[in-house]
Amino acid sequence: MKVAVLGFGTVGVGVYEMLGQAEGLEQGTVLVRAGKNDAAFKRTSIEDIISDPEIWAVAEVMGGIEPAFSYASAVLKAGKHFVTSNKALVAEKGLELSKLAYENNAGFMFSAACGGAVPILHNLSLAVESDKILSISGILNGTTNYILDSMQRLGLDYEEALKDAQRLGYAEADPAADVSGMDALRKIMLACAVAYNMLPTEGLLNEGIENITAEDVKHFMVRGYTCRLMVRGGRTDESVYAYVEPVLFRAGAPECSVMQNNNMACYEGENSGRISIIGQGAGRYPTASAVLRDLSGILSGRKYMLRENCRAVKAENDKFKQLYYVRLPEAMASLIPAESVDVENKTARLITKPLSVQEMHSKAAEIRKNGGKIFFAEIGG
Amino acid sequence: MKVAVLGFGTVGVGVYEMLGQAEGLEQGTVLVRAGKNDAAFKRTSIEDIISDPEIWAVAEVMGGIEPAFSYASAVLKAGKHFVTSNKALVAEKGLELSKLAYENNAGFMFSAACGGAVPILHNLSLAVESDKILSISGILNGTTNYILDSMQRLGLDYEEALKDAQRLGYAEADPAADVSGMDALRKIMLACAVAYNMLPTEGLLNEGIENITAEDVKHFMVRGYTCRLMVRGGRTDESVYAYVEPVLFRAGAPECSVMQNNNMACYEGENSGRISIIGQGAGRYPTASAVLRDLSGILSGRKYMLRENCRAVKAENDKFKQLYYVRLPEAMASLIPAESVDVENKTARLITKPLSVQEMHSKAAEIRKNGGKIFFAEIGG
Numbered sequence: 001m002k003v004a005v006l007g008f009g010t011v012g013v014g015v016y017e018m019l020g021q022a023e024g025l026e027q028g029t030v031l032v033r034a035g036k037n038d039a040a041f042k043r044t045s046i047e048d049i050i051s052d053p054e055i056w057a058v059a060e061v062m063g064g065i066e067p068a069f070s071y072a073s074a075v076l077k078a079g080k081h082f083v084t085s086n087k088a089l090v091a092e093k094g095l096e097l098s099k100l101a102y103e104n105n106a107g108f109m110f111s112a113a114c115g116g117a118v119p120i121l122h123n124l125s126l127a128v129e130s131d132k133i134l135s136i137s138g139i140l141n142g143t144t145n146y147i148l149d150s151m152q153r154l155g156l157d158y159e160e161a162l163k164d165a166q167r168l169g170y171a172e173a174d175p176a177a178d179v180s181g182m183d184a185l186r187k188i189m190l191a192c193a194v195a196y197n198m199l200p201t202e203g204l205l206n207e208g209i210e211n212i213t214a215e216d217v218k219h220f221m222v223r224g225y226t227c228r229l230m231v232r233g234g235r236t237d238e239s240v241y242a243y244v245e246p247v248l249f250r251a252g253a254p255e256c257s258v259m260q261n262n263n264m265a266c267y268e269g270e271n272s273g274r275i276s277i278i279g280q281g282a283g284r285y286p287t288a289s290a291v292l293r294d295l296s297g298i299l300s301g302r303k304y305m306l307r308e309n310c311r312a313v314k315a316e317n318d319k320f321k322q323l324y325y326v327r328l329p330e331a332m333a334s335l336i337p338a339e340s341v342d343v344e345n346k347t348a349r350l351i352t353k354p355l356s357v358q359e360m361h362s363k364a365a366e367i368r369k370n371g372g373k374i375f376f377a378e379i380g381g
Numbered sequence: 382m383k384v385a386v387l388g389f390g391t392v393g394v395g396v397y398e399m400l401g402q403a404e405g406l407e408q409g410t411v412l413v414r415a416g417k418n419d420a421a422f423k424r425t426s427i428e429d430i431i432s433d434p435e436i437w438a439v440a441e442v443m444g445g446i447e448p449a450f451s452y453a454s455a456v457l458k459a460g461k462h463f464v465t466s467n468k469a470l471v472a473e474k475g476l477e478l479s480k481l482a483y484e485n486n487a488g489f490m491f492s493a494a495c496g497g498a499v500p501i502l503h504n505l506s507l508a509v510e511s512d513k514i515l516s517i518s519g520i521l522n523g524t525t526n527y528i529l530d531s532m533q534r535l536g537l538d539y540e541e542a543l544k545d546a547q548r549l550g551y552a553e554a555d556p557a558a559d560v561s562g563m564d565a566l567r568k569i570m571l572a573c574a575v576a577y578n579m580l581p582t583e584g585l586l587n588e589g590i591e592n593i594t595a596e597d598v599k600h601f602m603v604r605g606y607t608c609r610l611m612v613r614g615g616r617t618d619e620s621v622y623a624y625v626e627p628v629l630f631r632a633g634a635p636e637c638s639v640m641q642n643n644n645m646a647c648y649e650g651e652n653s654g655r656i657s658i659i660g661q662g663a664g665r666y667p668t669a670s671a672v673l674r675d676l677s678g679i680l681s682g683r684k685y686m687l688r689e690n691c692r693a694v695k696a697e698n699d700k701f702k703q704l705y706y707v708r709l710p711e712a713m714a715s716l717i718p719a720e721s722v723d724v725e726n727k728t729a730r731l732i733t734k735p736l737s738v739q740e741m742h743s744k745a746a747e748i749r750k751n752g753g754k755i756f757f758a759e760i761g762g
Binding site for chain 1: 405498510652659661671
């Protein structure tokens with residue numbers, strides 16, 4: 001079956017190469033920008049791909065909402081299967097695309113958009129048919145894991161670690177989407193949609209790692225903690241919770257052994273128990289391998305990861321309380337309800353009383369509004 | 382679709398319960414021993430199940446080769462799908478059953494036989510369609526992991542740790558299949574069959590943990606090593622390698638954070654990179670969840686894990702060399718080519734020169750034949 005590829009950047013080249021070796025799949029045409037069609041298999045018009053009856057499926061690896069969304073809609077309306085690695089597209093337009101896919105009996109899969117080579121969506125999608133997913137968590141952003149791991153293992157400060165990551169190609173020139181937690185947030189949105197048939201589109205919270213310092217990391221290490229940027233999702237009575245924030249883990253926790261730019265995705269099934277999957281979350285071939293896995297899946301009959309009746313919901317991040325580590329100016333420490341406070345050089349480090357995610361993120365926003373520098377992290381397992 | 386269950390022990394009860402809640406699947410009848418048919422859904426004759434046109438698939442969770450093999454053959458000949466958690470059955474009779482399955486257009490899946498809730502076979506089976514599997518490894522026996530973990534974390538000796546495991550239901554009254562590595566060996570046989578289309582049935586090697594002592598563990602710990610019983614498999618030019626042996630890992634290796642009776646299964650894909658999956662390898666609901674996952678898979682069109690042309694091969698365990706830690710009587714130390722030797726109280730502890738798995742296992746057999754007590758472990762990553 002011939003597969004067209006939209007985009008011929010890092011991942012696109014990988015997908016095209018892998019199509020040349022996959023069972024039952026074949027290299028189709030590749031959509032490139034005008035002026036880049038320097039080979040017979042390249043096209044510059046999406047129409048050429050949509051109208052080609054030999055094209056059985058289309059893999060989109062361009063990124064961005066437009067023109068990806070217009071292309072995806074046209075592909076699905078033409079009854080061709082659509083596979084994507086584009087998390088922004090699925091987070092924003094996934095329900096519309098899913099509707100089009102079901103209407104036109106075309107497959108719609110997006111494994112590569114959450115976890116890269118880590119087959120979390122694929123396994124969640126199969127598990128929900130016979131098991132109840134109690135919760136989802138994970139390290140789903142390799143850039144921030146690389147930075148946190150370097151800070152801890154090499155003693156670098158945040159800026160140095162970020163520059164290292166950029167030099168090695170693990171972080172983009174503009175790292176904002178990664179370090180703010182936005183990239184990871186989109187992934188937990190998709191995982192919730194697959195696991196709970198609800199795509200959280202409002203009420204989401206993300207705290208990134210831009211505010212962590214070498215001092216914070218030293219402080220964690222002497223106490224036996226390792227900091228990781230975690231996604232968390234799960235059911236509430238009416239909706240789901242879904243958020244991203246730094247979490248401190250005790251030595252020996254599996255999260256601590258996720259090194260460099262690796263990802264780890266976990267779910268807790270009522271029957272299966274906790275399943276954790278570790279691997280590369282980005283990169284040419286790891287991401288391409290996830291795109292190919294979806295195509296093989298469609299070929300063997302599994303066409304969807306989202307249900308036909310999946311709906312958008314507002315996330316509820318105020319249902320559970322937990323403890324946080326907070327570092328902020330001494331003068332503002334009284335704004336946070338604390339179990340214990342340590343002050344040194346006008347900096348307060350405190351352990352909070354139990355707070356909901358919503359409460360903690362609101363407090364931090366309030367402090368920042370007043371010009372205070374704050375870093376916080378959930379105290380995990 | 383109605384699913385019959387053969388066997389109503391620990392796992393059988395779990396499968397039956399989960400069938401009551403799974404999408405698209407329904408509880409069928411359950412085969413029990415004569416005299417145990419104390420409920421309307423129970424049957425004592427396999428004929429009643431095979432001849433029932435309402436039964437779409439059969440899940441076998443009895444264990445043992447016979448009568449499981451006769452039952453499985455009859456089920457497949459009747460064109461019904463067959464799913465099993467029985468690793469001995471698949472290791473010994475898998476190719477025959479696979480032939481019957483293809484001949485009768487019936488599905489044949491056995492996820493639960495390797496890794497329990499850990500979906501390694503399922504993910505390997507999908508990955509091989511577009512990726513090349515470079516190697517497989519893992520901790521695939523929860524009993525031995527529990528024993529090794531207890532010895533290290535609680536300082537127990539082998540007998541104490543085994544008794545604890547038995548008391549908690551993690552080890553059977555006769556633990557031989559687990560502690561000898563035979564159980565784990567069957568699992569790597571199955572994983573090789575799925576990943577390489579070759580089922581190794583000869584030339585296999587397994588060294589278990591019966592010979593480890595509290596002294597060995599102390600010795601590892603002061604040097605920063607953790608011992609795990611590992612399976613390893615991969616391609617050679619003509620065949621595959623497949624073996625089980627204790628391996629020492631440096632602190633921080635992901636294997637060290639696999640605690641208690643958990644399993645970890647890994648594969649290295651040429652494109653995906655290394656994927657590791659951690660979870661419960663045994664127990665009622667974890668194992669049942671794997672059986673259900675196979676049934677959901679068949680329902681959506683993936684009926685096979687083995688190819689139609691999968692063949693039996695002799696494993697080649699003499700192709701790669703590695704270093705080993707060996708503890709044996711001082712008087713026999715000269716039988717092992719060593720890089721370094723430490724002697725204390727007539728016991729020698731040595732690091733070998735590079736040896737193939739075949740060479741190391743042969744040396745150990747020779748020493749045991751001469752009445753020497755020996756423990757050895759590969760020096761891993």
